[in-house]
Amino acid sequence: MFRLGLKQMTPIGARNYATLREIEMRLKSIKNIEKITNTMKIVASTRLNKAQRAMQASRVFHESDSEFIENAELEAKEADKTLLIVVSSDKGLCGSIHTQVSKAARKRIEALGGNVDVVTVGDKVKTQMLRTHDDKLKLSFNGVGKEAPNFNEVALIADEIVKLGTYENTEILYNKxxxxxxxxxxxxxxxxxxxxxxxxxxxxxEIETEETSEIISEFSLANSLLTAMAEGYASEVSARRNAMDNASKNAGEMINSYSILYNRTRQAVITNELVDIITGASSLD
Structure with missing residues:
Protein backbone atom coordinates (compact mmCIF):
# COMPACT_ATOMS: atom_id res chain seq x y z
CA MET A 1 0.00 0.00 0.00
CA PHE A 2 2.88 2.31 0.69
CA ARG A 3 4.23 1.85 -2.84
CA LEU A 4 0.82 2.37 -4.39
CA GLY A 5 0.24 5.57 -2.44
CA LEU A 6 3.69 6.88 -3.37
CA LYS A 7 3.03 6.33 -7.05
CA GLN A 8 -0.20 8.24 -6.82
CA MET A 9 1.30 11.19 -4.96
CA THR A 10 4.50 11.62 -7.01
CA PRO A 11 2.85 13.11 -10.13
CA ILE A 12 1.03 15.65 -7.97
CA GLY A 13 4.29 16.80 -6.44
CA ALA A 14 5.93 16.92 -9.88
CA ARG A 15 3.16 19.14 -11.22
CA ASN A 16 3.52 21.50 -8.25
CA TYR A 17 7.26 21.79 -8.76
CA ALA A 18 6.78 22.39 -12.51
CA THR A 19 4.19 25.06 -11.83
CA LEU A 20 6.44 26.72 -9.28
CA ARG A 21 9.34 26.69 -11.71
CA GLU A 22 7.16 28.18 -14.45
CA ILE A 23 5.97 30.96 -12.15
CA GLU A 24 9.57 31.72 -11.18
CA MET A 25 10.66 31.91 -14.83
CA ARG A 26 7.70 34.13 -15.71
CA LEU A 27 8.49 36.41 -12.78
CA LYS A 28 12.10 36.77 -13.91
CA SER A 29 11.06 37.58 -17.49
CA ILE A 30 8.61 40.26 -16.31
CA LYS A 31 11.31 41.82 -14.15
CA ASN A 32 13.63 41.92 -17.17
CA ILE A 33 10.89 43.57 -19.24
CA GLU A 34 10.37 46.14 -16.50
CA LYS A 35 14.08 47.01 -16.60
CA ILE A 36 13.92 47.48 -20.37
CA THR A 37 10.81 49.66 -20.29
CA ASN A 38 12.23 51.78 -17.48
CA THR A 39 15.43 52.29 -19.48
CA MET A 40 13.48 53.25 -22.60
CA LYS A 41 11.41 55.67 -20.56
CA ILE A 42 14.56 57.37 -19.23
CA VAL A 43 16.05 57.59 -22.73
CA ALA A 44 12.81 59.06 -24.12
CA SER A 45 12.63 61.60 -21.29
CA THR A 46 16.20 62.68 -22.07
CA ARG A 47 15.48 63.02 -25.79
CA LEU A 48 12.24 64.92 -25.25
CA ASN A 49 14.01 68.12 -24.16
CA LYS A 50 16.17 68.07 -27.30
CA ALA A 51 13.13 67.30 -29.46
CA GLN A 52 11.18 70.21 -28.00
CA ARG A 53 14.07 72.60 -28.65
CA ALA A 54 14.23 71.45 -32.28
CA MET A 55 10.47 71.85 -32.55
CA GLN A 56 10.55 75.41 -31.22
CA ALA A 57 13.34 76.31 -33.65
CA SER A 58 11.41 74.89 -36.62
CA ARG A 59 8.29 76.86 -35.67
CA VAL A 60 10.19 80.09 -36.28
CA PHE A 61 10.66 79.17 -39.95
CA HIS A 62 7.03 78.16 -40.31
CA GLU A 63 5.87 81.41 -38.74
CA SER A 64 7.90 83.29 -41.37
CA ASP A 65 6.13 81.34 -44.11
CA SER A 66 2.76 82.07 -42.52
CA GLU A 67 3.59 85.76 -42.41
CA PHE A 68 4.51 85.76 -46.11
CA ILE A 69 1.28 83.92 -47.00
CA GLU A 70 -0.74 86.49 -45.06
CA ASN A 71 1.03 89.52 -46.54
CA ALA A 72 0.98 88.18 -50.08
CA GLU A 73 -2.72 87.31 -49.66
CA LEU A 74 -2.26 83.78 -50.95
CA GLU A 75 -5.44 81.73 -51.20
CA ALA A 76 -5.95 78.03 -51.67
CA LYS A 77 -7.76 77.12 -54.89
CA GLU A 78 -9.51 74.00 -56.05
CA ALA A 79 -7.12 71.65 -57.80
CA ASP A 80 -7.56 68.67 -60.08
CA LYS A 81 -5.01 66.69 -58.13
CA THR A 82 -3.54 67.08 -54.65
CA LEU A 83 -0.21 65.92 -53.32
CA LEU A 84 -0.62 64.66 -49.75
CA ILE A 85 2.62 64.27 -47.77
CA VAL A 86 2.10 62.13 -44.65
CA VAL A 87 4.85 62.51 -42.06
CA SER A 88 5.64 59.80 -39.52
CA SER A 89 8.77 57.75 -38.71
CA ASP A 90 10.32 54.27 -38.80
CA LYS A 91 10.19 53.50 -35.07
CA GLY A 92 7.43 51.92 -33.00
CA LEU A 93 6.66 51.35 -29.31
CA CYS A 94 5.02 54.78 -29.10
CA GLY A 95 1.32 54.11 -28.68
CA SER A 96 -1.20 55.01 -31.38
CA ILE A 97 0.72 57.91 -32.90
CA HIS A 98 1.27 56.23 -36.29
CA THR A 99 -2.24 54.81 -36.42
CA GLN A 100 -3.87 58.17 -35.82
CA VAL A 101 -1.99 59.98 -38.57
CA SER A 102 -2.74 57.09 -40.97
CA LYS A 103 -6.47 57.28 -40.17
CA ALA A 104 -6.38 61.05 -40.73
CA ALA A 105 -4.66 60.48 -44.09
CA ARG A 106 -7.37 58.03 -45.19
CA LYS A 107 -10.12 60.46 -44.21
CA ARG A 108 -8.38 63.27 -46.09
CA ILE A 109 -8.05 61.12 -49.22
CA GLU A 110 -11.77 60.37 -49.08
CA ALA A 111 -12.59 64.06 -48.54
CA LEU A 112 -10.59 64.98 -51.65
CA GLY A 113 -12.49 62.44 -53.70
CA GLY A 114 -9.53 60.18 -54.26
CA ASN A 115 -7.77 62.60 -56.64
CA VAL A 116 -4.62 62.39 -54.56
CA ASP A 117 -1.02 61.32 -54.89
CA VAL A 118 0.53 60.28 -51.59
CA VAL A 119 4.10 60.65 -50.33
CA THR A 120 5.01 59.01 -47.03
CA VAL A 121 7.85 59.92 -44.71
CA GLY A 122 8.53 56.95 -42.42
CA ASP A 123 8.07 53.20 -42.77
CA LYS A 124 5.27 52.94 -40.20
CA VAL A 125 2.81 55.10 -42.10
CA LYS A 126 3.95 53.63 -45.43
CA THR A 127 3.03 50.12 -44.23
CA GLN A 128 -0.44 51.24 -43.16
CA MET A 129 -1.10 53.25 -46.33
CA LEU A 130 -0.09 50.30 -48.54
CA ARG A 131 -2.91 48.24 -47.01
CA THR A 132 -5.65 50.56 -48.28
CA HIS A 133 -4.21 53.02 -50.84
CA ASP A 134 -1.25 51.34 -52.48
CA ASP A 135 -2.30 52.79 -55.86
CA LYS A 136 -1.98 56.34 -54.50
CA LEU A 137 1.53 55.97 -53.08
CA LYS A 138 4.05 57.63 -55.40
CA LEU A 139 7.10 58.07 -53.18
CA SER A 140 8.26 57.05 -49.73
CA PHE A 141 11.19 57.85 -47.46
CA ASN A 142 12.64 55.85 -44.59
CA GLY A 143 15.56 56.17 -42.20
CA VAL A 144 13.87 59.09 -40.42
CA GLY A 145 12.88 59.65 -36.80
CA LYS A 146 16.07 58.37 -35.19
CA GLU A 147 17.14 61.89 -34.28
CA ALA A 148 15.64 65.37 -34.41
CA PRO A 149 15.39 66.45 -38.09
CA ASN A 150 17.72 69.05 -39.57
CA PHE A 151 17.32 71.28 -42.61
CA ASN A 152 19.89 69.40 -44.73
CA GLU A 153 17.99 66.14 -44.31
CA VAL A 154 14.67 67.80 -45.03
CA ALA A 155 16.02 69.66 -48.10
CA LEU A 156 17.06 66.34 -49.68
CA ILE A 157 13.56 64.98 -49.13
CA ALA A 158 11.99 68.14 -50.56
CA ASP A 159 14.20 67.92 -53.68
CA GLU A 160 12.96 64.40 -54.39
CA ILE A 161 9.33 65.44 -53.90
CA VAL A 162 9.73 68.34 -56.35
CA LYS A 163 10.83 65.85 -59.01
CA LEU A 164 7.33 64.32 -58.97
CA GLY A 165 6.08 67.36 -60.87
CA THR A 166 3.92 70.39 -60.21
CA TYR A 167 0.81 70.15 -58.05
CA GLU A 168 -1.58 73.05 -57.63
CA ASN A 169 -2.37 71.89 -54.12
CA THR A 170 0.14 70.32 -51.72
CA GLU A 171 -0.78 69.37 -48.16
CA ILE A 172 1.40 68.08 -45.35
CA LEU A 173 -0.22 65.88 -42.70
CA TYR A 174 1.65 65.38 -39.44
CA ASN A 175 1.25 64.89 -35.68
CA LYS A 176 1.20 68.28 -34.00
CA GLU A 206 10.73 92.98 -54.57
CA ILE A 207 10.81 90.06 -56.99
CA GLU A 208 14.10 90.14 -58.88
CA THR A 209 13.59 87.27 -61.35
CA GLU A 210 10.80 85.03 -62.59
CA GLU A 211 12.43 82.10 -60.81
CA THR A 212 12.03 83.75 -57.43
CA SER A 213 8.46 82.50 -56.91
CA GLU A 214 9.59 78.95 -57.73
CA ILE A 215 12.43 79.23 -55.22
CA ILE A 216 10.00 80.56 -52.61
CA SER A 217 7.65 77.61 -53.22
CA GLU A 218 10.44 75.03 -52.87
CA PHE A 219 11.86 76.75 -49.81
CA SER A 220 8.40 76.89 -48.25
CA LEU A 221 8.00 73.15 -48.89
CA ALA A 222 11.30 72.45 -47.11
CA ASN A 223 10.38 74.73 -44.18
CA SER A 224 6.97 73.11 -43.83
CA LEU A 225 8.49 69.63 -43.93
CA LEU A 226 11.01 70.62 -41.28
CA THR A 227 8.24 71.86 -39.02
CA ALA A 228 6.11 68.77 -39.62
CA MET A 229 8.98 66.35 -38.95
CA ALA A 230 10.13 68.25 -35.85
CA GLU A 231 6.59 68.35 -34.45
CA GLY A 232 6.13 64.66 -35.28
CA TYR A 233 9.44 63.73 -33.66
CA ALA A 234 8.56 65.56 -30.43
CA SER A 235 5.12 63.93 -30.40
CA GLU A 236 6.64 60.49 -30.98
CA VAL A 237 9.25 60.81 -28.22
CA SER A 238 6.60 62.06 -25.80
CA ALA A 239 4.23 59.21 -26.76
CA ARG A 240 7.03 56.66 -26.34
CA ARG A 241 7.86 58.00 -22.90
CA ASN A 242 4.22 57.71 -21.85
CA ALA A 243 3.90 54.23 -23.38
CA MET A 244 7.02 52.98 -21.58
CA ASP A 245 5.83 54.55 -18.33
CA ASN A 246 2.51 52.71 -18.60
CA ALA A 247 4.30 49.49 -19.54
CA SER A 248 6.57 49.80 -16.49
CA LYS A 249 3.57 50.34 -14.22
CA ASN A 250 1.78 47.32 -15.70
CA ALA A 251 4.92 45.23 -15.29
CA GLY A 252 5.15 46.31 -11.65
CA GLU A 253 1.57 45.23 -11.03
CA MET A 254 2.22 41.87 -12.69
CA ILE A 255 5.37 41.40 -10.60
CA ASN A 256 3.35 41.93 -7.42
CA SER A 257 0.68 39.47 -8.56
CA TYR A 258 3.17 36.81 -9.59
CA SER A 259 5.18 37.28 -6.40
CA ILE A 260 2.07 36.59 -4.33
CA LEU A 261 1.22 33.59 -6.54
CA TYR A 262 4.79 32.30 -6.28
CA ASN A 263 4.78 32.53 -2.47
CA ARG A 264 1.40 30.83 -2.18
CA THR A 265 2.41 28.06 -4.58
CA ARG A 266 5.68 27.55 -2.74
CA GLN A 267 3.83 27.28 0.58
CA ALA A 268 1.43 24.78 -0.99
CA VAL A 269 4.33 22.66 -2.27
CA ILE A 270 5.98 22.67 1.15
CA THR A 271 2.68 21.72 2.78
CA ASN A 272 2.18 18.85 0.32
CA GLU A 273 5.69 17.59 1.03
CA LEU A 274 5.04 17.66 4.77
CA VAL A 275 1.79 15.79 4.24
CA ASP A 276 3.63 13.17 2.17
CA ILE A 277 6.30 12.77 4.86
CA ILE A 278 3.78 12.49 7.68
CA THR A 279 1.62 10.06 5.66
CA GLY A 280 4.63 7.90 4.86
CA ALA A 281 5.77 7.88 8.48
CA SER A 282 2.28 6.98 9.63
CA SER A 283 2.07 4.08 7.19
CA LEU A 284 5.37 2.68 8.49
CA ASP A 285 4.02 2.69 11.99
Whole structure:
Protein backbone atom coordinates (compact mmCIF):
# COMPACT_ATOMS: atom_id res chain seq x y z
CA MET A 1 0.00 0.00 0.00
CA PHE A 2 2.88 2.31 0.69
CA ARG A 3 4.23 1.85 -2.84
CA LEU A 4 0.82 2.37 -4.39
CA GLY A 5 0.24 5.57 -2.44
CA LEU A 6 3.69 6.88 -3.37
CA LYS A 7 3.03 6.33 -7.05
CA GLN A 8 -0.20 8.24 -6.82
CA MET A 9 1.30 11.19 -4.96
CA THR A 10 4.50 11.62 -7.01
CA PRO A 11 2.85 13.11 -10.13
CA ILE A 12 1.03 15.65 -7.97
CA GLY A 13 4.29 16.80 -6.44
CA ALA A 14 5.93 16.92 -9.88
CA ARG A 15 3.16 19.14 -11.22
CA ASN A 16 3.52 21.50 -8.25
CA TYR A 17 7.26 21.79 -8.76
CA ALA A 18 6.78 22.39 -12.51
CA THR A 19 4.19 25.06 -11.83
CA LEU A 20 6.44 26.72 -9.28
CA ARG A 21 9.34 26.69 -11.71
CA GLU A 22 7.16 28.18 -14.45
CA ILE A 23 5.97 30.96 -12.15
CA GLU A 24 9.57 31.72 -11.18
CA MET A 25 10.66 31.91 -14.83
CA ARG A 26 7.70 34.13 -15.71
CA LEU A 27 8.49 36.41 -12.78
CA LYS A 28 12.10 36.77 -13.91
CA SER A 29 11.06 37.58 -17.49
CA ILE A 30 8.61 40.26 -16.31
CA LYS A 31 11.31 41.82 -14.15
CA ASN A 32 13.63 41.92 -17.17
CA ILE A 33 10.89 43.57 -19.24
CA GLU A 34 10.37 46.14 -16.50
CA LYS A 35 14.08 47.01 -16.60
CA ILE A 36 13.92 47.48 -20.37
CA THR A 37 10.81 49.66 -20.29
CA ASN A 38 12.23 51.78 -17.48
CA THR A 39 15.43 52.29 -19.48
CA MET A 40 13.48 53.25 -22.60
CA LYS A 41 11.41 55.67 -20.56
CA ILE A 42 14.56 57.37 -19.23
CA VAL A 43 16.05 57.59 -22.73
CA ALA A 44 12.81 59.06 -24.12
CA SER A 45 12.63 61.60 -21.29
CA THR A 46 16.20 62.68 -22.07
CA ARG A 47 15.48 63.02 -25.79
CA LEU A 48 12.24 64.92 -25.25
CA ASN A 49 14.01 68.12 -24.16
CA LYS A 50 16.17 68.07 -27.30
CA ALA A 51 13.13 67.30 -29.46
CA GLN A 52 11.18 70.21 -28.00
CA ARG A 53 14.07 72.60 -28.65
CA ALA A 54 14.23 71.45 -32.28
CA MET A 55 10.47 71.85 -32.55
CA GLN A 56 10.55 75.41 -31.22
CA ALA A 57 13.34 76.31 -33.65
CA SER A 58 11.41 74.89 -36.62
CA ARG A 59 8.29 76.86 -35.67
CA VAL A 60 10.19 80.09 -36.28
CA PHE A 61 10.66 79.17 -39.95
CA HIS A 62 7.03 78.16 -40.31
CA GLU A 63 5.87 81.41 -38.74
CA SER A 64 7.90 83.29 -41.37
CA ASP A 65 6.13 81.34 -44.11
CA SER A 66 2.76 82.07 -42.52
CA GLU A 67 3.59 85.76 -42.41
CA PHE A 68 4.51 85.76 -46.11
CA ILE A 69 1.28 83.92 -47.00
CA GLU A 70 -0.74 86.49 -45.06
CA ASN A 71 1.03 89.52 -46.54
CA ALA A 72 0.98 88.18 -50.08
CA GLU A 73 -2.72 87.31 -49.66
CA LEU A 74 -2.26 83.78 -50.95
CA GLU A 75 -5.44 81.73 -51.20
CA ALA A 76 -5.95 78.03 -51.67
CA LYS A 77 -7.76 77.12 -54.89
CA GLU A 78 -9.51 74.00 -56.05
CA ALA A 79 -7.12 71.65 -57.80
CA ASP A 80 -7.56 68.67 -60.08
CA LYS A 81 -5.01 66.69 -58.13
CA THR A 82 -3.54 67.08 -54.65
CA LEU A 83 -0.21 65.92 -53.32
CA LEU A 84 -0.62 64.66 -49.75
CA ILE A 85 2.62 64.27 -47.77
CA VAL A 86 2.10 62.13 -44.65
CA VAL A 87 4.85 62.51 -42.06
CA SER A 88 5.64 59.80 -39.52
CA SER A 89 8.77 57.75 -38.71
CA ASP A 90 10.32 54.27 -38.80
CA LYS A 91 10.19 53.50 -35.07
CA GLY A 92 7.43 51.92 -33.00
CA LEU A 93 6.66 51.35 -29.31
CA CYS A 94 5.02 54.78 -29.10
CA GLY A 95 1.32 54.11 -28.68
CA SER A 96 -1.20 55.01 -31.38
CA ILE A 97 0.72 57.91 -32.90
CA HIS A 98 1.27 56.23 -36.29
CA THR A 99 -2.24 54.81 -36.42
CA GLN A 100 -3.87 58.17 -35.82
CA VAL A 101 -1.99 59.98 -38.57
CA SER A 102 -2.74 57.09 -40.97
CA LYS A 103 -6.47 57.28 -40.17
CA ALA A 104 -6.38 61.05 -40.73
CA ALA A 105 -4.66 60.48 -44.09
CA ARG A 106 -7.37 58.03 -45.19
CA LYS A 107 -10.12 60.46 -44.21
CA ARG A 108 -8.38 63.27 -46.09
CA ILE A 109 -8.05 61.12 -49.22
CA GLU A 110 -11.77 60.37 -49.08
CA ALA A 111 -12.59 64.06 -48.54
CA LEU A 112 -10.59 64.98 -51.65
CA GLY A 113 -12.49 62.44 -53.70
CA GLY A 114 -9.53 60.18 -54.26
CA ASN A 115 -7.77 62.60 -56.64
CA VAL A 116 -4.62 62.39 -54.56
CA ASP A 117 -1.02 61.32 -54.89
CA VAL A 118 0.53 60.28 -51.59
CA VAL A 119 4.10 60.65 -50.33
CA THR A 120 5.01 59.01 -47.03
CA VAL A 121 7.85 59.92 -44.71
CA GLY A 122 8.53 56.95 -42.42
CA ASP A 123 8.07 53.20 -42.77
CA LYS A 124 5.27 52.94 -40.20
CA VAL A 125 2.81 55.10 -42.10
CA LYS A 126 3.95 53.63 -45.43
CA THR A 127 3.03 50.12 -44.23
CA GLN A 128 -0.44 51.24 -43.16
CA MET A 129 -1.10 53.25 -46.33
CA LEU A 130 -0.09 50.30 -48.54
CA ARG A 131 -2.91 48.24 -47.01
CA THR A 132 -5.65 50.56 -48.28
CA HIS A 133 -4.21 53.02 -50.84
CA ASP A 134 -1.25 51.34 -52.48
CA ASP A 135 -2.30 52.79 -55.86
CA LYS A 136 -1.98 56.34 -54.50
CA LEU A 137 1.53 55.97 -53.08
CA LYS A 138 4.05 57.63 -55.40
CA LEU A 139 7.10 58.07 -53.18
CA SER A 140 8.26 57.05 -49.73
CA PHE A 141 11.19 57.85 -47.46
CA ASN A 142 12.64 55.85 -44.59
CA GLY A 143 15.56 56.17 -42.20
CA VAL A 144 13.87 59.09 -40.42
CA GLY A 145 12.88 59.65 -36.80
CA LYS A 146 16.07 58.37 -35.19
CA GLU A 147 17.14 61.89 -34.28
CA ALA A 148 15.64 65.37 -34.41
CA PRO A 149 15.39 66.45 -38.09
CA ASN A 150 17.72 69.05 -39.57
CA PHE A 151 17.32 71.28 -42.61
CA ASN A 152 19.89 69.40 -44.73
CA GLU A 153 17.99 66.14 -44.31
CA VAL A 154 14.67 67.80 -45.03
CA ALA A 155 16.02 69.66 -48.10
CA LEU A 156 17.06 66.34 -49.68
CA ILE A 157 13.56 64.98 -49.13
CA ALA A 158 11.99 68.14 -50.56
CA ASP A 159 14.20 67.92 -53.68
CA GLU A 160 12.96 64.40 -54.39
CA ILE A 161 9.33 65.44 -53.90
CA VAL A 162 9.73 68.34 -56.35
CA LYS A 163 10.83 65.85 -59.01
CA LEU A 164 7.33 64.32 -58.97
CA GLY A 165 6.08 67.36 -60.87
CA THR A 166 3.92 70.39 -60.21
CA TYR A 167 0.81 70.15 -58.05
CA GLU A 168 -1.58 73.05 -57.63
CA ASN A 169 -2.37 71.89 -54.12
CA THR A 170 0.14 70.32 -51.72
CA GLU A 171 -0.78 69.37 -48.16
CA ILE A 172 1.40 68.08 -45.35
CA LEU A 173 -0.22 65.88 -42.70
CA TYR A 174 1.65 65.38 -39.44
CA ASN A 175 1.25 64.89 -35.68
CA LYS A 176 1.20 68.28 -34.00
CA UNK A 177 2.70 68.40 -30.51
CA UNK A 178 0.06 69.83 -28.16
CA UNK A 179 1.44 68.85 -24.75
CA UNK A 180 3.49 66.16 -23.07
CA UNK A 181 0.48 63.82 -23.11
CA UNK A 182 -1.38 65.02 -26.19
CA UNK A 183 -0.89 65.28 -29.95
CA UNK A 184 -3.26 65.64 -32.88
CA UNK A 185 -3.05 65.04 -36.65
CA UNK A 186 -2.85 68.42 -38.39
CA UNK A 187 -2.43 69.66 -41.95
CA UNK A 188 -1.12 72.77 -43.60
CA UNK A 189 -0.78 73.68 -47.25
CA UNK A 190 2.19 74.58 -49.43
CA UNK A 191 1.54 76.96 -52.31
CA UNK A 192 2.82 76.25 -55.79
CA UNK A 193 4.70 78.70 -58.03
CA UNK A 194 1.54 79.63 -60.00
CA UNK A 195 -0.37 80.50 -56.82
CA UNK A 196 2.48 82.74 -55.65
CA UNK A 197 2.69 84.50 -59.04
CA UNK A 198 -1.04 85.29 -58.97
CA UNK A 199 -1.10 86.47 -55.35
CA UNK A 200 -2.59 89.99 -55.05
CA UNK A 201 -0.14 91.11 -52.36
CA UNK A 202 3.02 89.87 -54.08
CA UNK A 203 3.79 93.43 -55.19
CA UNK A 204 4.71 94.25 -51.58
CA UNK A 205 7.92 92.28 -52.14
CA GLU A 206 10.73 92.98 -54.57
CA ILE A 207 10.81 90.06 -56.99
CA GLU A 208 14.10 90.14 -58.88
CA THR A 209 13.59 87.27 -61.35
CA GLU A 210 10.80 85.03 -62.59
CA GLU A 211 12.43 82.10 -60.81
CA THR A 212 12.03 83.75 -57.43
CA SER A 213 8.46 82.50 -56.91
CA GLU A 214 9.59 78.95 -57.73
CA ILE A 215 12.43 79.23 -55.22
CA ILE A 216 10.00 80.56 -52.61
CA SER A 217 7.65 77.61 -53.22
CA GLU A 218 10.44 75.03 -52.87
CA PHE A 219 11.86 76.75 -49.81
CA SER A 220 8.40 76.89 -48.25
CA LEU A 221 8.00 73.15 -48.89
CA ALA A 222 11.30 72.45 -47.11
CA ASN A 223 10.38 74.73 -44.18
CA SER A 224 6.97 73.11 -43.83
CA LEU A 225 8.49 69.63 -43.93
CA LEU A 226 11.01 70.62 -41.28
CA THR A 227 8.24 71.86 -39.02
CA ALA A 228 6.11 68.77 -39.62
CA MET A 229 8.98 66.35 -38.95
CA ALA A 230 10.13 68.25 -35.85
CA GLU A 231 6.59 68.35 -34.45
CA GLY A 232 6.13 64.66 -35.28
CA TYR A 233 9.44 63.73 -33.66
CA ALA A 234 8.56 65.56 -30.43
CA SER A 235 5.12 63.93 -30.40
CA GLU A 236 6.64 60.49 -30.98
CA VAL A 237 9.25 60.81 -28.22
CA SER A 238 6.60 62.06 -25.80
CA ALA A 239 4.23 59.21 -26.76
CA ARG A 240 7.03 56.66 -26.34
CA ARG A 241 7.86 58.00 -22.90
CA ASN A 242 4.22 57.71 -21.85
CA ALA A 243 3.90 54.23 -23.38
CA MET A 244 7.02 52.98 -21.58
CA ASP A 245 5.83 54.55 -18.33
CA ASN A 246 2.51 52.71 -18.60
CA ALA A 247 4.30 49.49 -19.54
CA SER A 248 6.57 49.80 -16.49
CA LYS A 249 3.57 50.34 -14.22
CA ASN A 250 1.78 47.32 -15.70
CA ALA A 251 4.92 45.23 -15.29
CA GLY A 252 5.15 46.31 -11.65
CA GLU A 253 1.57 45.23 -11.03
CA MET A 254 2.22 41.87 -12.69
CA ILE A 255 5.37 41.40 -10.60
CA ASN A 256 3.35 41.93 -7.42
CA SER A 257 0.68 39.47 -8.56
CA TYR A 258 3.17 36.81 -9.59
CA SER A 259 5.18 37.28 -6.40
CA ILE A 260 2.07 36.59 -4.33
CA LEU A 261 1.22 33.59 -6.54
CA TYR A 262 4.79 32.30 -6.28
CA ASN A 263 4.78 32.53 -2.47
CA ARG A 264 1.40 30.83 -2.18
CA THR A 265 2.41 28.06 -4.58
CA ARG A 266 5.68 27.55 -2.74
CA GLN A 267 3.83 27.28 0.58
CA ALA A 268 1.43 24.78 -0.99
CA VAL A 269 4.33 22.66 -2.27
CA ILE A 270 5.98 22.67 1.15
CA THR A 271 2.68 21.72 2.78
CA ASN A 272 2.18 18.85 0.32
CA GLU A 273 5.69 17.59 1.03
CA LEU A 274 5.04 17.66 4.77
CA VAL A 275 1.79 15.79 4.24
CA ASP A 276 3.63 13.17 2.17
CA ILE A 277 6.30 12.77 4.86
CA ILE A 278 3.78 12.49 7.68
CA THR A 279 1.62 10.06 5.66
CA GLY A 280 4.63 7.90 4.86
CA ALA A 281 5.77 7.88 8.48
CA SER A 282 2.28 6.98 9.63
CA SER A 283 2.07 4.08 7.19
CA LEU A 284 5.37 2.68 8.49
CA ASP A 285 4.02 2.69 11.99
Missing amino acids: FVSGVSFEPTTFGVFAKEAIDSAPGLSKY
